[in-house]
Amino acid sequence: MRVALLSMLDSAGEPGEGHKAFIPFAGKTVARRQIELALALGCERVVCLADNLGPGLIALQHEVESAGAKFHVISVPRALCGLVYATDELIMLADGVLPLADEARDILAKGNAIVVVSAETGIPAGFERIDLNHAWAGALVMPGKLVERLNELPQDCDGVSSLLRIALQGRVPERVLPDAVLAEGRWAMLSTVGDATSLEPAWFRRHAASADPFTPGRWLAFGLAARFGVGWLNRGIRPAYLLTCAVLLLCLALAGGWMGMIAGGFAALGFSWFLADASQSLDHGERAGRERKPFFAKVIQAFALAADLAVIALLAMAMDGMFASLFALLFIPLTLMGLVWLVPYLSRKRWAGLLGDRVVLALILALGATMDILPELTQCLILILVGCAIILSRAERRLTQI
Template sequence: MDAAQGEPQGLRGLLPIGGRSILRHQLGLAMALGCSRIVVLAETLTSDLVTLQHIAEAGGARFHVIASARALAPLVAAEDELLVLAEGLLAMPEDALRLLGDGPVMLTVPVEAGLPLGFERIDINNAGAGAMLLPGKLIAALGDLPGDWNPGSALLRIASQARVVQRELPALLLDQGRWRLIRDEAEAHRAEPGWVRLHTAGAEMRSPGSWIAAGIVRMLGPALLHAGTRPYVIALGAVITALLGTGAGWFGWCGPGFAMFALAWLVHQVAGLLARVERDSLIAWSGGAPLDRLADWILDGMFVTLCAWRSEIPTVTGVPWGIAWFPPVVLFLLLRLFQRLQPEEAWIWWLGDRFVIGVALALSSVLLPFDFVLRALVVSLLVAGLLLAGRFDGPLGKAPGDGGRPA
């Protein structure tokens, strides 16, 4: 790791992206590629490197900090493969895994595009793209070079002379910022919003709540991650908001209660997107999918409870206990049934958006006859289900082309 430009006390590898150092991102990539030994060239073992050592060892890899290139040779056997990542290289993991995952290769970029971005020239036409996967036997050639050679530069030239296969990096990766060198703190700050946007680009944003959640993450995600705010902390905020909504409903403020449930779902989506950013960038592991599904069911249960509390049916004399719970239970079961039957329908995504449902119920609770609206929604969904079924069935409920013959 070299000093960052303009930061004599700072190392390029420790520049932060998304609240984690670039070296932490590279460590995740190396572990994903199956590296069993991690070697960092640095003058001293700092506290940041100790933290990385613990992460690497927890993942089953050995961790070394060396002060000179000559110390690298004893750590690499001839039958090994050596992954070399340039200082400050920040690459989207799926791109790096695809380009580096199939044998010895040296990634390159055209020299006219690479040099302004900080990549190192190899020859008159090509510059190194900051990543190589080399046969371990090439490491022996480092012993023939002066000790003051930068090992990355030296290995770049050794690989070129050994005619390691060169693969040109697609220009689109550079244009979209999916592959870049971070050389100083200013570049790190400029790169961060784009890095968050790239990691949320594939999120399923098909309804208002998911659009808003993605916008919040893209706008506030870098600040949240830099502040050390982990996704589980934001998820805890969603739990607290939902509990406040339940408390509001208990005291008869059902409109605000529904609004708080909508906000709780939105906050939970933000936490999920941040967890996805960390997981996809290989800087954290998140196995919370079962818990996420359980949280969705619990929130629906809270919606049902608040709907039953809001209903005016229990005030009618002679009405059996529990009848007020029936319409909201049917409503939310229908919402889930539609999500399972037709998950790709655009309007179904709106039904699965609890932000939309919460806002609609809050407005109905304050402005409209709530019990009538609840029953109207149930009937509307049943009619929509019949119409949807009619699209896939022929006359008299027979599938088109079956001729009505028995199975």
């Protein structure tokens, strides 16, 4: 069994800032991010070394227990001996370590190891030197049988430092993290709230999803999420909230079309796509450094399909009465959306992405509805897309040459 030990004793360094473990970073405390890492590594028991059981720890307890693991709080290091057996593995994370590097997670997942960084970069970053060339990166995996040596030390010993020395004396192998991990802020030692504040923006922009400028709607949505995402997360705005707003706008668009407000319906639909793209970028940033869950991606795919069907529905509502049969009514909207799906996949050229940008499409159709030329505009878009399909497919040599 794997047991995680998280230290939550050190103060944040400034009066009133509390403990390092509860420094917020991009909407989550350091302690919560450490617990997410521990659970991702398969820990069945999480032990927190803390001086009291406050509201912050109670919230962490609920998260751990909801994941099916056991949660314990101890105030003295020796109490750990009764929670870790000789056959267990102990994963220890130091106070204030921000665990967002996949490289470190891979090292810890493989078994016994002391994660280290070069002393040249690690010492200035706040990590503890362990020898001439290396500093401890604040994470290790050690055999459970070594934990019993805590009983040989004084009652008031520093638990984290003591276990680190025990692991070094027990010849637990050292594994080096690349310097780039520290430079990119994917693994850091946070001592104050100011450390987190200075690190957050660049870190989030690096991990939030990005898009090509030739897809202007998505590019703008991703850019805004990258610019303001940290502020949103720190204010409690989660990706699911943006996606929920996108779904509500999608429903509003359909309701507007049903009541004859076709231009407003397309405008609402374009903004709903914009919010869905922003939520996707925000989700990428929020989940950086931990295992991604497919549920959110599946919801995004379902929304994209529903939004494309909404375009067909709005066009059909706008042209209702112009055709004698339902098939004839749906032919133009289905042709348009079929080409919007197909054409961007016919070429690797960057500008081809513009032909599939849903936000741009919705705004163009909203403009056509406002000017009362929506049927004619839709037919022109179909001709343009057919022409682009021929040009792109010939350029990529994907059509059979006669």
